[in-house]
Amino acid sequence: MTSPIHVTTEIGKLKTVMLHRPGREIENITPDSMERLLFDDIPYLPIAQEEHDFFAQTLRDNGAEVIYTEDLAAEALADKAVRNEFIERQVVEAGFVAGVTHDALVEYLKALTPAELVTRIYEGIRKDDLELTTLDLAAVSENTEWPFLMDPLPNAYFTRDPQASIGDGMSVNKMTFPARQRESMITEYILKYNARFAGKVKVWRDRNHASHIEGGDELVLSDHVVAIGISQRTTADAIQDIAKSLFANSDYDTVIAISIPHNHAMMHLDTVFTMINYDQFTVHPDILTEDGKVDNWVLHPGKDGEVTFEHHTDIKEVLKKALGKSEIDLIPTGNGDPIVAPREQWNDGSNTLAIAPGEVVTYNRNYVSNALLREHGILVHEVRSSELSRGRGGPRCMSCPIVREDI
Numbered sequence: 012m013t014s015p016i017h018v019t020t021e022i023g024k025l026k027t028v029m030l031h032r033p034g035r036e037i038e039n040i041t042p043d044s045m046e047r048l049l050f051d052d053i054p055y056l057p058i059a060q061e062e063h064d065f066f067a068q069t070l071r072d073n074g075a076e077v078i079y080t081e082d083l084a085a086e087a088l089a090d091k092a093v094r095n096e097f098i099e100r101q102v103v104e105a106g107f108v109a110g111v112t113h114d115a116l117v118e119y120l121k122a123l124t125p126a127e128l129v130t131r132i133y134e135g136i137r138k139d140d141l142e143l144t145t146l147d148l149a150a151v152s153e154n155t156e157w158p159f160l161m162d163p164l165p166n167a168y169f170t171r172d173p174q175a176s177i178g179d180g181m182s183v184n185k186m187t188f189p190a191r192q193r194e195s196m197i198t199e200y201i202l203k204y205n206a207r208f209a210g211k212v213k214v215w216r217d218r219n220h221a222s223h224i225e226g227g228d229e230l231v232l233s234d235h236v237v238a239i240g241i242s243q244r245t246t247a248d249a250i251q252d253i254a255k256s257l258f259a260n261s262d263y264d265t266v267i268a269i270s271i272p273h274n275h276a277m278m279h280l281d282t283v284f285t286m287i288n289y290d291q292f293t294v295h296p297d298i299l300t301e302d303g304k305v306d307n308w309v310l311h312p313g314k315d316g317e318v319t320f321e322h323h324t325d326i327k328e329v330l331k332k333a334l335g336k337s338e339i340d341l342i343p344t345g346n347g348d349p350i351v352a353p354r355e356q357w358n359d360g361s362n363t364l365a366i367a368p369g370e371v372v373t374y375n376r377n378y379v380s381n382a383l384l385r386e387h388g389i390l391v392h393e394v395r396s397s398e399l400s401r402g403r404g405g406p407r408c409m410s411c412p413i414v415r416e417d418i
Contacts, residue, residue, distance in 0.1 A: 014179035015208055016413055019234040021286035022365040023415035027076040029083070030067055030410060031170050033059050035134045036163035037402075044157070048165055048190050052401040059398035063168065066372070066394045066409065073366050073392070078413070080170060081129050084197050087204040088125040095121060097200055101132060104193050105161040115141045116160060132197070135163030166191050169404040170411040171281070172244075174198040175226035177237060178261050180213030182253055187223045187244045215256045222249040227279025227408055232286055234417070236333045238267040240280025251310070251318055258312040265333055266310040269326070271298050276357055281407045283344075283361050287389060288369040289418070291340040292330070293380070295356045296347045303327070303341070342387050344380050351379045358396070359405025366392070368418060372406040374399075 033056065040053045067077050088094040098120045107113035119141055120128055137158050166172075173195035175182045183199050186192045195218045202208045216224070228240035237257065239250045250268050257263040269280060277283050283295035299305050304324040313319040323329050327339045344361045345352030352360075360377035369389050373381055374396035381391050394406065 013211075014213070015211055016176050016181055017179055017417075018176040018231055018412050018415050019178055020415060020418050021231055022288060022368045023418050024368075025070065025073070025075045025366040025412055025415055027078065027414040028070055028410050028412050029078050029080055029170050030063070031080045031133075031168045032063055032067075033165075033168040033399075034081075034130065036165045036167065039135050039159070039163040040165055048162065049188060050165060050402060054398040054401045056398075062395045062397070062399045063409070066399075066406065069372060069392055069394055070366065070410070073370075075366065076414075080167070080197060080201070081126075081133070083201045083205050083207070084129045085126040086206070087200045088128060090204070093200070093204050094125060094128065097196070098128070100196060101161070101193060104196065107160070112141075112143065112160060115143055129197075132161070132193070133164050133167055135159045136161040162190065164191070164194055166402065167194055168399070169227075169402065169408040171404075171408045172225040172227050172279070174411060175229035175231075176412055177215060177229065177231055177257065178234070178263065180215050180261065182216045182224065182226070182229065183214055183218045184216075184225055185218045185220045185223045185249075186225055213260065215260070216249075216253045220249065220252070222246045222252065224249040224253065225279060226411065227281045227404075230280060230284075230286060232267075232330075233334060235263050236265040236267065237263055238269055238280065238284075240284075241268055241270045242280060243273040243275065243278045245279075254310045254318050255316060258318065259316060264312060267329060267333060268308045268310060268320075270306040275403070276353075278403070279408075281362055282359065282403075282405075283356065285361060285363045285365070285407060287342075287363055287365045287371050287384070288340075290334070290336045290338060291342060291369070291387060291389070293344060293361050293363050293384070294341045295344045295361045296352055297356070299326075300324075309333070340387060342383060342389075345377075346379055346383050348379070355380050357403075358400050359403070359408070362405030362407045364406035364410055374405055376400065 037054045038056050102116045184195050202212050225244040228245040230238040254266040283298045285293045305326050308320045310318050310320045330339045345355040355377040360380040363371040363373050365371050372392045375393035384391050
């Protein structure tokens with residue numbers, strides 16, 4: 012059976028991509044909830060949607076089929092029994108295992124159509140959405156001033172992170188912070204119950220783990236090499252876990268684990284390092300030492316299902332060997348300038364989305380990085396980002412490739 016997922020490289024021509032159009036969930040952020048919801052500012056929804064639509068159309072204009080998580084999820088939840096199970100699990104993961112509030116939430120959500128249900132899960136459920144005459148301890152103990160019983164999911168337009176396509180399968184990720192953890196349950200139900208994917212997709216690692224990993228840290232460099240960031244959002248034991256699964260169940264035989272600073276600005280590997288051509292990568296200079304080194308470990312299959320690893324610091328040499336290249340061109344964000352580089356990295360200047368070898372989509376605001384990419388022979392498609400970038404993610408973060416051509 013042919014898998015509906017096929018991604019063996021970061022740079023193969025993009026044929027199918029999964030997005031989420033931002034909705035009212037980003038209007039349900041307040042100054043008091045920004046930190047809780049992992050935002051630094053509040054986007055203006057009408058402009059964010061215009062920018063996202065322009066991004067989606069740019070991908071279509073360059074030959075990609077665009078599919079939306081909200082549509083896929085609504086289709087997956089068409090069956091009443093499946094929908095009821097999903098509702099129960101969403102309410103439990105929101106913190107209501109039983110009691111008055113649990114029962115009221117379940118009753119409210121069961122009355123919705125599949126499309127309405129998906130929309131409300133993204134937007135969040137406020138206390139005043141329900142006719143609750145009494146609240147139980149679970150509803151009042153955490154924060155009596157917080158208006159939501161089920162938090163909104165404003166990060167959901169960064170569809171890269173809840174899952175990652177690798178080869179003909181997918182990792183469905185246990186995400187780091189509670190603000191995002193329910194997002195990957197939506198992916199789980201899409202893969203299980205949407206006709207496009209049901210019964211056809213290998214899951215390399217599911218979301219039922221203590222250790223966490225996110226798709227922004229997972230880069231598919233070739234049909235046998237994956238790079239994964241050891242970051243704020245991805246742990247070393249999760250990397251070892253998925254490496255074991257890939258080595259045992261796929262043609263992948265090399266995982267390069269790259270250590271990056273554990274902070275909000277550089278939350279994922281793809282915020283500081285992306286593959287854009289056969290032998291070209293963007294890199295934020297702050298992850299490298301003065302002589303261009305970064306700690307990394309190369310993992311290979313060992314005996315009896317175990318994993319071996321070797322420590323390296325010369326990332327160019329590691330990439331040359333893994334990819335069979337004589338040279339590697341690392342293109343610095345902001346041309347390495349001590350002011351421009353961190354400014355443009357903060358605004359996702361390293362978060363480039365390759366849509367074909369040597370062809371990328373970037374935010375227009377990162378004009379120094381974009382000019383440098385063009386000097387290095389890269390074809391750059393610029394999209395607008397005044398509001399989308401407030402969520403700390405760029406074109407790669409906002410897209411989950413489902414099918415790419417092999418190279």
